[in-house]
Amino acid sequence: MNEIAKWLIIGGVILIGIGLFWQLFGRLLPLGRLPGDIVVEKENVRFYFPIVTMLVISIILSVLLSIAGRFFR
Template structure:
């Protein structure tokens, strides 16, 4: 697959993600609110570490990449 085709697919994917986030923002409302996501809030600072959310996103992306790019 050439770099041009990859850039086209990435662009289309970003466009579709933008449409989804614009017209249906509630779809990703779970992000950052799962058990295992760490939130530390103090008077002057706020620390957020989305461990569980990142693990789920990593698993989904791994499955998608393996489905489309496996030889």
């Protein structure tokens, strides 16, 4: 099997796993509704910018990828 195809399949499985985890445990982890996320609501417009959520996800992914990088060296 092609190396790129393997990585695409692995990435897809990971995304499906994250989606299932988020669906099942989304109420326990309030990602997307953290203090500091910007929400502006007007009459017909709702603007939502999850800046704190993005920072938390970025930190978690950085730590996980750093740990994974040490195993694959």
